Amino acid sequence: MLKGNKRVIFILGVMMLVILALSRCMTEADKIPPDARGENYAGAASCVKCHADVSKSFVHNAHGLSSGSVDNKKLAKLVTADDNTFAFNERLKIKVERRDSGFYQVGYIDGKQVRVERFDIAFGSGEKAFTYAYWKGNKLFQLPLSHFSEINTWANSPGFPANAMYFDRPITKRCLQCHSSFIKTEAKETTSLAIEEDLQKGTLISGIDCERCHGPAKEHVVFHLENPEEKKPKFIAIYKTLSRKQKMDACGVCHSGNTLTSIQDVFNFKPGDNLDNFYAQDFVSFSGDNPDVHGNQTAMLKGSICYQKSEMTCQSCHNTHENVKGNMLVYAQKCMSCHQTQKHSAKTLAKGTLKANCINCHMPMQASKLISFQTAGNKNINPYLLRSHHIGIYPDQ
Numbered sequence: 412m413l414k415g416n417k418r419v420i421f422i423l424g425v426m427m428l429v430i431l432a433l434s435r436c437m438t439e440a441d442k443i444p445p446d447a448r449g450e451n452y453a454g455a456a457s458c459v460k461c462h463a464d465v466s467k468s469f470v471h472n473a474h475g476l477s478s479g480s481v482d483n484k485k486l487a488k489l490v491t492a493d494d495n496t497f498a499f500n501e502r503l504k505i506k507v508e509r510r511d512s513g514f515y516q517v518g519y520i521d522g523k524q525v526r527v528e529r530f531d532i533a534f535g536s537g538e539k540a541f542t543y544a545y546w547k548g549n550k551l552f553q554l555p556l557s558h559f560s561e562i563n564t565w566a567n568s569p570g571f572p573a574n575a576m577y578f579d580r581p582i583t584k585r586c587l588q589c590h591s592s593f594i595k596t597e598a599k600e601t602t603s604l605a606i607e608e609d610l611q612k613g614t615l616i617s618g619i620d621c622e623r624c625h626g627p628a629k630e631h632v633v634f635h636l637e638n639p640e641e642k643k644p645k646f647i648a649i650y651k652t653l654s655r656k657q658k659m660d661a662c663g664v665c666h667s668g669n670t671l672t673s674i675q676d677v678f679n680f681k682p683g684d685n686l687d688n689f690y691a692q693d694f695v696s697f698s699g700d701n702p703d704v705h706g707n708q709t710a711m712l713k714g715s716i717c718y719q720k721s722e723m724t725c726q727s728c729h730n731t732h733e734n735v736k737g738n739m740l741v742y743a744q745k746c747m748s749c750h751q752t753q754k755h756s757a758k759t760l761a762k763g764t765l766k767a768n769c770i771n772c773h774m775p776m777q778a779s780k781l782i783s784f785q786t787a788g789n790k791n792i793n794p795y796l797l798r799s800h801h802i803g804i805y806p807d808q
């Protein structure tokens with residue numbers, strides 16, 4: 412007979428052996444939690460084990476942060492003591508308010524509350540702006556006020572009416588196709604025979620995650636977990652081996668602007684796929700040879716002589732895993748890797764250190780033609796500035 416402590420240790424020991432034996436029966440594949448996109452996906456959490464560095468930088472970069480549930484701590488920093496009201500006029504106001512169950516945008520007419528909706532989802536990394544949405548059943552709607560980083564204040568969301576309170580702009584699957592990794596939708600016929608799309612709230616995978624860019628990777632994860640000695644990547648698209656068009660398409664799926672209509676579910680796009688099978692030009696909003704700077708780096712770049720006369724791709728200048736925002740010298744190095752020498756006139760040379768400014772002169776900031784915003788009590792419209800990806804000679808710079 413075992414007594415006291417010894418007996419406890421014996422029982423614990425047996426229990427541990429049983430747990431160990433049971434866990435051996437579970438294959439590596441069984442341990443991966445289900446993913447809303449389907450059986451072939453493993454989810455970003457399962458990449459951390461073997462790709463710790465990339466995973467760590469990813470949570471702080473613009474793709475990782477392109478959408479997510481509202482973080483009240485982060486939001487609290489944007490809500491200042493005195494400046495949370497947007498007044499359309501004397502009578503009509505929207506206020507950002509903290510209440511017991513979260514943050515809300517509250518509409519007032521003559522001081523009387525007429526509408527109140529909660530901050531549920533945030534869009535944008537905040538580099539330029541945050542805009543927000545609230546759930547109403549299985550639909551998402553954009554909140555009327557957005558926070559603009561440049562002016563560090565709340566203002567009317569881009570494209571919203573200048574003199575009326577508007578809480579009813581739907582956030583469609585289209586926004587989420589560029590700003591998130593997945594949402595499942597269900598088409599429903601309405602009484603007027605129109606087709607309405609319901610978003611299935613629980614299936615939203617926010618942020619642009621690893622598998623959104625790299626394609627479904629469950630087989631890759633399982634193989635490498637079971638074969639830790641294998642150092643060569645298996646069952647995953649290898650970017651290096653893609654053609655130039657395939658590389659451009661992998662970014663172009665979200666960086667070709669807002670004037671395209673999808674002809675196939677864009678969430679199914681994987682590296683190596685041909686983007687022409689996913690999009691058709693929407694001629695109603697097509698801006699022809701004069702693409703808008705907003706979200707359309709692909710067309711802008713393709714119009715540049717650099718692009719036409721070299722094998723340049725987006726990756727020539729961007730490492731999407733890193734966050735090098737604002738470091739113009741890093742980008743100037745990329746220019747100089749192809750342009751060791753440049754023929755500048757005496758007039759240009761007289762403008763001082765060229766090296767630090769390649770970008771400002773040849774890829775100047777430009778105002779989006781489609782997006783602008785209005786600040787409170789101010790009829791002026793502020794421009795929304797973006798980096799022109801049409802690399803060229805801009806005599807005014």
Ligand code: HEC
Nearest residue numbers: 453457458461621622625628632635636642643644649650
């Ligand atoms: C059990 C380890 C393991 C896990 C988990 C894992 N990988 Fe890998 N992965 C590897 C190994 C090994 C390589 C090859 C060496 C390297 O590039 O680091 C690799 C390489 C890659 C590559 C580079 C392919 C190329 O172009 O060379 C990508 C992309 C990748 N993995 C994506 C993922 C994603 C996405 C996940 C999560 C869904 C993931 N991996 C999870 C082991 C793993």
Ligand code: HEC
Nearest residue numbers: 473474476477535536538589590619661662665725729731
């Ligand atoms: C699933 C859609 C999607 C794909 C695929 C995608 N992007 Fe993006 N990208 C976005 C969105 C959305 C933003 C804006 C994020 C924000 O600021 O909220 C963005 C922002 C960026 C930025 C600016 C922020 C920064 O990190 O400096 C760069 C550069 C960029 N993308 C490059 C690329 C390149 C290169 C590729 C291809 C390898 C790519 N993207 C693929 C959607 C995508």
Ligand code: HEC
Nearest residue numbers: 455458462465466469474619620621624625650651726731
């Ligand atoms: C916006 C798209 C995008 C996202 C999101 C993304 N990657 Fe990548 N990744 C790329 C591209 C493009 C390359 C190829 C870089 C090259 O060849 O210049 C790459 C390369 C890699 C490589 C090869 C080694 C390296 O670092 O270049 C690994 C491993 C990898 N990615 C893992 C991941 C993991 C893990 C995640 C999620 C934490 C992730 N990636 C998220 C676009 C992305």
Ligand code: HEC
Nearest residue numbers: 534535536537538539540541542585586589665668705706
């Ligand atoms: C075709 C892809 C695409 C669609 C659709 C799209 N966006 Fe974007 N969005 C981008 C890209 C790319 C950027 C990065 C900056 C740029 O190029 O304008 C961006 C930038 C943003 C930003 C600023 C982020 C920052 O901090 O810099 C917000 C906010 C935003 N989008 C919200 C939305 C909302 C809301 C919708 C739907 C009404 C939407 N987007 C639809 C691709 C898209």
Ligand code: HEC
Nearest residue numbers: 662666708709712724725727728736737738742770797798
């Ligand atoms: C010749 C270099 C170069 C190439 C090639 C290039 N970019 Fe950029 N990109 C830049 C520079 C420089 C910036 C400004 C970075 C900053 O402000 O920190 C930038 C900024 C961006 C931004 C942020 C938007 C903004 O206006 O701040 C996005 C999104 C982006 N690039 C996407 C792309 C995509 C997608 C491709 C391929 C179609 C691409 N870039 C190709 C140099 C390049």
Ligand code: HEC
Nearest residue numbers: 716717720721722723727745746749769770773802803804
């Ligand atoms: C992958 C190589 C490559 C990169 C990177 C590159 N360029 Fe170029 N660029 C070229 C080539 C090739 C030409 C055409 C030269 C010729 O025809 O003599 C060119 C032409 C130009 C021109 C003349 C355009 C015109 O309209 O006459 C300018 C200006 C220029 N590049 C600036 C830049 C700047 C600034 C950068 C960095 C943001 C850059 N390039 C990055 C390859 C590149």
Ligand code: HEC
Nearest residue numbers: 746747750752753754755756759762765766768769772804
């Ligand atoms: C002060 C603005 C300015 C700066 C800074 C600047 N450029 Fe230029 N660049 C110009 C102008 C203007 C021209 C047209 C020729 C001229 O008038 O000097 C030009 C012409 C060029 C050309 C075409 C002529 C040729 O050499 O084939 C290239 C390439 C070029 N620049 C690359 C660069 C690179 C790379 C940098 C950064 C090291 C840079 N430029 C910095 C304004 C500038």
